[in-house]
Amino acid sequence: MNLVLSKTDSGRAVSNVFVKANGRLPGAGSVADIRARAFEAYKRAGLPHRRIEEWKYTDLRVLMHHVLPLAPQPDAAALARARAAVAQAAVEKRAVEGAAKLVLVDGVFSPNLSDIAELGQSVNVRTLREVLDDPANEGRGDLLLTTTTDAVISLNAAMVTDGVVITVTDGTELCRPIQIVHVATTSSASSFTRSHLRLGKGVQAAVVESFVAVEGARNHQANDAVIVSVGEAANLDHLHVMVGGADATNISSGFFVLEASAKLKLFSMNCGGAVSRYQAFITLAGEGSELSANGINLVRDKQHGDTTLIVDHVVPHCTSRANFRAAVDDRGHSVFQGRIIVRPDAQKTDGRMMTRALLLSDEAEADNKPELDICADDVTCGHGAASGALDEALLFYLRARGLSEKEAQALLIQAFLGEAIEEIADRTLREFAILQAERWLGARG
Amino acid sequence: MVAVQETVDRVRRIDVDQYRYGFETLIESEKAPKGLSEDIVRFISEKKSEPAWMLEWRLEAYRRWLTMTEPTWARVNYPKIDYQDLYYYAAPKPKKTLSSIDEIDPEILKTYEKLGIPLREVAILEGVEPPPGGEPSEQRRIAVDAVFDSVSVATTFQKELKKAGVIFMPISEAIREHPELVRKYLGSVVPTSDNFFATLNSAVFSDGSFVYVPPGVRCPMELSTYFRINERNTGQFERTLIIADKGSYVSYLEGCTAPQRDENQLHAAVVELVALDDAEIKYSTVQNWYPGNSEGKGGIYNFVTKRGECRGANSKISWTQVETGSAITWKYPSCILRGDHSRGEFYSIAISNGYQQVDSGTKMIHLGKNTSSRIISKGIAAGKSQNTYRGLVTAHRKATGARNYTACDSLLIGDKCGAHTVPYVEAKNSSATFEHEATTSKISEDVLFYCVQRGLSQEEAVGLVVNGFVKDVLQQLPMEFAVEAQKLISISLEGSVG
Numbered sequence: 026m027n028l029v030l031s032k033t034d035s036g037r038a039v040s041n042v043f044v045k046a047n048g049r050l051p052g053a054g055s056v057a058d059i060r061a062r063a064f065e066a067y068k069r070a071g072l073p074h075r076r077i078e079e080w081k082y083t084d085l086r087v088l089m090h091h092v093l094p095l096a097p098q099p100d101a102a103a104l105a106r107a108r109a110a111v112a113q114a115a116v117e118k119r120a121v122e123g124a125a126k127l128v129l130v131d132g133v134f135s136p137n138l139s140d141i142a143e144l145g146q147s148v149n150v151r152t153l154r155e156v157l158d159d160p161a162n163e164g165r166g167d168l169l170l171t172t173t174t175d176a177v178i179s180l181n182a183a184m185v186t187d188g189v190v191i192t193v194t195d196g197t198e199l200c201r202p203i204q205i206v207h208v209a210t211t212s213s214a215s216s217f218t219r220s221h222l223r224l225g226k227g228v229q230a231a232v233v234e235s236f237v238a239v240e241g242a243r244n245h246q247a248n249d250a251v252i253v254s255v256g257e258a259a260n261l262d263h264l265h266v267m268v269g270g271a272d273a274t275n276i277s278s279g280f281f282v283l284e285a286s287a288k289l290k291l292f293s294m295n296c297g298g299a300v301s302r303y304q305a306f307i308t309l310a311g312e313g314s315e316l317s318a319n320g321i322n323l324v325r326d327k328q329h330g331d332t333t334l335i336v337d338h339v340v341p342h343c344t345s346r347a348n349f350r351a352a353v354d355d356r357g358h359s360v361f362q363g364r365i366i367v368r369p370d371a372q373k374t375d376g377r378m379m380t381r382a383l384l385l386s387d388e389a390e391a392d393n394k395p396e397l398d399i400c401a402d403d404v405t406c407g408h409g410a411a412s413g414a415l416d417e418a419l420l421f422y423l424r425a426r427g428l429s430e431k432e433a434q435a436l437l438i439q440a441f442l443g444e445a446i447e448e449i450a451d452r453t454l455r456e457f458a459i460l461q462a463e464r465w466l467g468a469r470g
Numbered sequence: 471m472v473a474v475q476e477t478v479d480r481v482r483r484i485d486v487d488q489y490r491y492g493f494e495t496l497i498e499s500e501k502a503p504k505g506l507s508e509d510i511v512r513f514i515s516e517k518k519s520e521p522a523w524m525l526e527w528r529l530e531a532y533r534r535w536l537t538m539t540e541p542t543w544a545r546v547n548y549p550k551i552d553y554q555d556l557y558y559y560a561a562p563k564p565k566k567t568l569s570s571i572d573e574i575d576p577e578i579l580k581t582y583e584k585l586g587i588p589l590r591e592v593a594i595l596e597g598v599e600p601p602p603g604g605e606p607s608e609q610r611r612i613a614v615d616a617v618f619d620s621v622s623v624a625t626t627f628q629k630e631l632k633k634a635g636v637i638f639m640p641i642s643e644a645i646r647e648h649p650e651l652v653r654k655y656l657g658s659v660v661p662t663s664d665n666f667f668a669t670l671n672s673a674v675f676s677d678g679s680f681v682y683v684p685p686g687v688r689c690p691m692e693l694s695t696y697f698r699i700n701e702r703n704t705g706q707f708e709r710t711l712i713i714a715d716k717g718s719y720v721s722y723l724e725g726c727t728a729p730q731r732d733e734n735q736l737h738a739a740v741v742e743l744v745a746l747d748d749a750e751i752k753y754s755t756v757q758n759w760y761p762g763n764s765e766g767k768g769g770i771y772n773f774v775t776k777r778g779e780c781r782g783a784n785s786k787i788s789w790t791q792v793e794t795g796s797a798i799t800w801k802y803p804s805c806i807l808r809g810d811h812s813r814g815e816f817y818s819i820a821i822s823n824g825y826q827q828v829d830s831g832t833k834m835i836h837l838g839k840n841t842s843s844r845i846i847s848k849g850i851a852a853g854k855s856q857n858t859y860r861g862l863v864t865a866h867r868k869a870t871g872a873r874n875y876t877a878c879d880s881l882l883i884g885d886k887c888g889a890h891t892v893p894y895v896e897a898k899n900s901s902a903t904f905e906h907e908a909t910t911s912k913i914s915e916d917v918l919f920y921c922v923q924r925g926l927s928q929e930e931a932v933g934l935v936v937n938g939f940v941k942d943v944l945q946q947l948p949m950e951f952a953v954e955a956q957k958l959i960s961i962s963l964e965g966s967v968g
Contacts, residue, residue, distance in 0.1 A: 078543060081894075369885065384900035388867065395906070397891040402882035402912045410895045413903040 042215075046095040046184060052157035055166045063169065064183035070176040079175065082360040082392045083331040088300045089274055093246050095184065096131035096214035104130060107208040108138055110239040114206075119268060121233050121457045124204035131209060132186040132216030147197040153188035153219055168221060171252060173306050173335070177276050181250045184217040195225035195256070202231035202262075202453060209238040209245035209273065216245070222253040224261060226284075231262040231451040234277070236298075238270035246274040253280065255287040257311065262290045262451040265305075268297040268461060271326070275301040283343075285311030290450050293320035294458055295330045296465045304333040309343040309371075316345040319448040321458075323465045324357030331360035336378075338371040347378040350445045352438055353389035354469065364396040367404050374404040382412040383441055385434075435466050494729040495581045495700050502559035504703070508532060511673050514559050518642045518676070521649060531662040531672035538666045544829040545858045545890060546798045548771060551736060558674045560701040562618055578618055581698065613638055615679045615695045617708055627691065634690050636720075637682040641709055644680035651682055655713050659742040659779045659806070667738040667800075668775040671707045675740065678708035683718040683749075692721050697739075699728035699759070699770070705736040712742070714749035716782065721752040727795070728760045731768050734797060738773045747782030747809065752790070754946075755803075759795035766825025766854075769797025776803035780812030783838070788815040790946045793830060802860065804833035807841035807869075814843040817943040822855030822887070831861035831892075836872035836902070847878040848940045851887035858890040865902035872902040879909050881939060883932070 043064050050060060072089060073080035099107065107130040114120045127150065128138035134152040141150050157165050168190070169182040189205060205220060224230055232253075238245055255261050267275050275298045283289055293303045307316055322330040336345045351359035365376040382391030395408040415437050423433035442462050449455040502513050511532050515525040540551075562575055613627035615638065631638050637648060645652050662672040679695040699706045714720050728735065737759065743751050753776075762769025772795075778787035789803040805814030816832040834843035843863065851857035857880065865872035880889035891908045913935050921931035937944075 372885070382897065384897060384902070387870075387899050387901070389900055390896070390898045392897070393893075393895040393906070395891075395893060395895075395908075397880070397889070397908060399880065399882065399890065400888040402885045402887070404882075404912070405909070407907070407909040408891070409908070410893065410906040411904060412895065412897040414900040 042092055042094050043183060049095065049098065049186060050184070051154040051186070052165065054160070056157050056169065059166045059169045060183045063179040066174070066179040067176050067183060070179075073176050079333065079362070082358075082362070082394075083300075083302050083329065085177075088329055089246065092180070093213055093215040093244070095186070096209070096211045096216050096245075099130045099133055099135070099210060103210040104135060104137070106210050106239045107135065110208055110210075110237055111138060111206060114237055118457075118460055119237065120206070120235070121202055121204050121453055123453060124202040124233060126204050126206050127189050128206045128208060129187060129189075129218055131211055131214070132218050134187045134189060143201075144203070147194045148199070148203075149192040149194075151190045153185065153190055153221070156190050168219070171250065171278075171280050172308065173280070177248060178250060178278050181217050181219060181248045181278070184248070185219045185250075186217055188218045188220040190221045192223045193225055193228045193230060196227045197225070198229040199231065202233055202451065204233040204235060207234070207236045207247060207249065209236070209242045209247065209270070211245065212241070212243040214245060215248065217248045219250045219252070222251065224254065224256050224259045226257045226259060228256060228259040228261075230260070231264075231454055233264045233266065233454060233457075235266040235268065236273070236275055237268065238273055242270060244272050245270065247276070249275075249277045251277070251279045254282045255284060255289055257284045258286045259284070260288045262449065262454055263292070264449065264454050264458065265291075265293045265303055266458075266461065267295045267301045267303070271297065271299065273298040277301075277303045279303070279305040281305065281307045283307070283309050283311060283314035283316065286313040287311060288315045289317070290448065291316070291318040292446075292449050292454070292458065293332050294461060295321070295332065296323040296461055298328065298330075300329045302331040302333065304335075306335045306337070307345075308337045308339055309345065310339050312340050312342045314343050316343075317448055318345070318347040319445045320349050321442050321445050321462065322349070322351040322359045322361070323462065324351070324359050325354040325469075327356050329358045329360075331362070333360075333362040334378075335364050335366065336376065337366045337368070338374045338376060339368050341370065341372045341374070343371065343374055345376045345378075348445050348448060349380040350442050351380075351382040351391055352385060352442065353382060353391050354385040356386070356388045358390045358392075360392045362394045362396075363408070364398055365406055365408065366398045367401050367406060369400045372401050372403040374401065374406065376404070376406040378408040380410045381441070383438065384412060384414050385438075431469070435469065438466060439463070495577050499560050499562050499701055501557045501701065501704070504557055505554040506556070506558055506674065510558050514674055514676055517559065517561075518645070520642075520645055523653065524645055527657070527662065528673050531669050532674075534663055535666070535669040535673055538669060540666050544800050544860070545856060546800060546827040546829050548734070548798055548827075551771070553670075555703070556736060557701065557704040558707070559676055560704040581618075581700070613691055613693050615640060615693075617677055617679075617695060617697045618700060630690065635684040635687055636689050637680065638693055639680055641678045641680040641711060642676070644711075648680075648682070651713065652680065652711070655742070655744055656711055657742075659744060659777050660740050660775050665775060667773040668740050671709060671738050671740045671775070675707045675709040678710045678739070680710075681712040681720060681722065683714045683720045685716040685718060687718045689718070689720040692723055694723040694725070697724070697726040699735060699737065702731065703733065703735070705738065707737075708739045710739070710741040712751055712753070713744045714746065714751045714785075716746045717748040719750045722754070724753070724755045725758070727758050728770055730760050730763075734769055734771050736771050736773070737796075739775070741774070741776040741803075743778030743787055745778065745780050745782060745785035745787050745812075748784045749782060750786040750788075751778060752788045753778070753803070754790040756792045757795055757799070761795045761824060761826050762797040764824055766797070769826070770795065771798045772796035772801060773798075774801040776801065777806065778804070778814070779806040780809045780814060780838075780841075782812070783809040784811045785809050786813045786815070788817070788946070789832065790817045790943065791819070791830075792943075793818065793820040793828060797826060799826075799828040799830050801830045802832055804835065805843060806835045806837065807843065808837045809841075810838040811840050812838055813841065815946075816843075816845045816847070817946045818847045819850070819940045819943045820848070820857055820859075821850045821852075822857045823853040824855060825853070826855040828856070829858040829860055831859045833862040834864070834874055835862075836865040836869040836874070838869060840871040841869060842873040843875075845874070845876040845878065846942050847876075848943055849878070849880040849889055850883065850936060850940075851880065851889045852883040854886045856888045856890070858892060859908075860892040862894040862896070863904055863906070864894070864896040865898055865904070867898050870899060870901045872899075874904045876904075876906040877908070879939070881936065882912050
């Protein structure tokens with residue numbers, strides 16, 4: 026009974042949100058039709074709940090209750106606060122050093138805070154709003170479509186206000202990482218963003234997405250989608266970082282398609298936010314493509330962190346590796362769901378997935394669901410899952426050598442997380458990730 | 471690799487007649503009218519001369535069932551089942567009241583003989599009469615309860631079991647003779663409201679076995695139930711309840727077959743196990759229902775709820791299953807580890823061929839302190855079959871020191887089949903230690919080459935590798951079953967190379 030009620034409630038609230046937002050959403054004609062259809066799809070399903078298999082452990086009806094109204098167009102004051110927050114993040118080393126920043130404030134691209142000029146000729150950046158509003162661009166509606174969809178992705182397509190569309194020409198080697206920074210400046214509001222990244226043949230790039238909230242911005246909901254195509258023999262290091270406000274909700278979806286011989290190193294880092302879900306859908310669509318997907322999930326208090334990874338092997342001779350770690354403290358709840366799909370034609374696939382969770386408190390919870398879905402016979406696939414507490418024997422060893430309980434724990438946790446972080450190929454990104462993990466550990470006291 | 475025409479032909483030939491138990495027994499039977507209603511539930515209850523409380527229990531389940539919807543989460547596809555197009559009760563027509571085994575319809579006796587299940591106690595020794603006064607040897611004795619369609623036709627070794635204090639009888643008799651035990655335990659592990667198929671079973675179950683092992687008794691022989699579906703268009707709904715009282719031990723075997731028919735038949739059973747303090751139950755199944763023909767026509771839909779509860783401290787429940795039959799298998803023998811230091815085990819081999827679909831696994835629910843569980847699952851998919859392992863391991867907040875080890879491996883033979891692994895691992899306290907690993911692979915060419923080079927045929931080589939692959943599980947089976955299971959495996963895999 027309660028479920029039904031909450032569904033209608035959130036449904037009604039969102040209907041209002043959508044109607045109210047209508048004047049602010051870019052794109053008319055066919056784009057508006059796609060939005061309306063996407064919204065219908067969302068309304069039919071409502072917020073995902075535990076009876077939806079993919080959301081079994083992350084029941085948004087309980088965790089989010091309802092979708093908050095769209096954040097207003099940022100005014101000068103909001104932009105100033107955002108600028109200060111971005112500068113502060115750099116000082117506190119919460120931003121990747123030397124990265125070219127593309128800043129979205131409350132779901133709206135802010136050219137003044139971004140470093141577009143520094144990206145050079147071979148990188149073309151347009152805003153999603155620009156593209157959707159361009160009637161000459163026939164295929165603009167496609168930007169709102171994705172290969173896989175669910176309720177939150179449909180909601181994103183319906184409500185998206187802005188994002189960046191980045192195209193990197195063939196053969197470019199980017200000398201500095203691109204960082205897409207999402208800044209939340211308003212309280213009790215939501216933002217919907219969607220970005221596209223197209224890497225041409227042989228491109229070498231490192232991309233970071235991060236989410237921050239300015240001081241005083243409470244209870245912000247972000248729903249982001251990133252659609253990436255990695256061209257033939259291109260090489261992408263992609264880092265998704267959630268370090269936002271303690272009461273923030275973050276739902277991010279990533280879609281990656283790898284062409285022949287392309288390499289993707291994906292890393293998801295979650296160490297903030299009340300509720301965060303990162304779902305990555307990776308399609309190995311070209312022979313010889315390689316994926317290394319890794320991540321760490323650091324949760325404490327009553328935080329809920331969910332990483333969901335769907336690796337789809339469509340063609341033969343592809344390799345995928347996944348290694349996820351979670352450290353769960355207090356009453357935190359960490360979720361990892363992974364699935365390796367091997368399509369009937371994808372012979373000679375080599376896929377492996379490992380997930381481990383470290384439970385640091387008696388009330389911590391870690392749920393793992395590593396799935397294999399294999400329809401070809403000449404493959405080797407494996408997965409593993411383990412969860413447990415810190416090894417008493419190791420702790421004793423370190424204590425015997427004079428470390429305090431906390432120090433000994435910190436050292437072991439660091440080593441545990443390090444195994445995943447080491448997989449980040451780009452040095453700047455790796456150091457950034459290490460720093461965030463150390464900060465989390467430091468806060469344990 | 472693509473199968474050569476010769477192999478394809480051979481597979482087809484073997485597939486159709488590989489099922490040895492597909493014969494039908496021509497026997498007059500008594501059926502309830504088709505369809506399901508309160509009247510049918512009353513009819514079944516009346517047929518069994520059940521007390522009023524039992525009828526109430528059934529009716530409650532039936533009313534609840536009406537409000538439930540069929541689950542769709544399993545990875546199986548089948549046309550919608552018309553629950554009104556089934557007979558819910560079918561029993562061989564008794565010619566007169568039976569006073570001894572000699573009076574059982576010879577047709578039925580013949581059926582069980584053909585299946586290799588001796589119902590005459592003397593026939594246990596490979597069909598040879600024991601010397602006068604000689605007891606059958608200790609090891610080979612198994613007490614059998616034979617269930618034919620909806621009723622139990624014979625239970626052997628009743629007398630000897632009674633001497634030991636063990637109650638082993640059809641559940642319909644137990645409801646009449648031991649109502650206090652049945653009332654206390656029936657539905658206490660799988661409540662009537664548990665799931666769609668279990669609720670249906672609660673409303674219409676017709677027979678099954680009941681076992682009670684009193685405190686401190688080690689059951690003197692293996693107990694076994696043999697289920698046979700014979701009638702057309704009938705559903706079989708049996709219910710098994712096994713209670714091992716404090717410090718007792720029982721090993722129970724279950725086997726099942728059905729005739730070869732073009733239509734699909736429904737089998738929705740419920741098995742409940744209760745192990746009290748220090749008790750141990752070992753439950754083994756060789757499931758060999760008719761799997762359908764090589765085009766995927768016919769076969770049994772097997773929707774089974776099996777659950778055991780380690781209710782007492784230091785108790786242990788062990789499930790071993792060999793799944794080769796059924797068009798669809800939907801089955802998750804589970805353990806609720808409520809007692810402190812209790813232990814649950816699950817050993818499974820699931821083999822699918824042709825168009826079979828298997829979605830099977832287990833649930834280990836850790837509630838007590840220092841509980842441990844172990845899951846070994848081997849799935850083999852051949853032909854165009856789909857084989858899914860679905861398992862849950864969960865430790866409650868208070869289940870400190872819970873441990874689990876899970877290993878599930880899949881083997882694929884051919885490129886038209888699929889193997890899927892869906893494990894759920896939920897740790898809700900820090901002292902729970904869970905390990906899970908799974909692999910999927912095909913039989914290595916090197917290994918096959920090695921065997922063939924030493925004179926084995928391709929199929930023998932595959933049989934050898936597969937047997938090695940499933941050895942861990944077979945070792946857990948009682949001896950009689952292990953031999954049978956090994957035979958089954960070689961049958962199921964015949965013709966699957968290529």
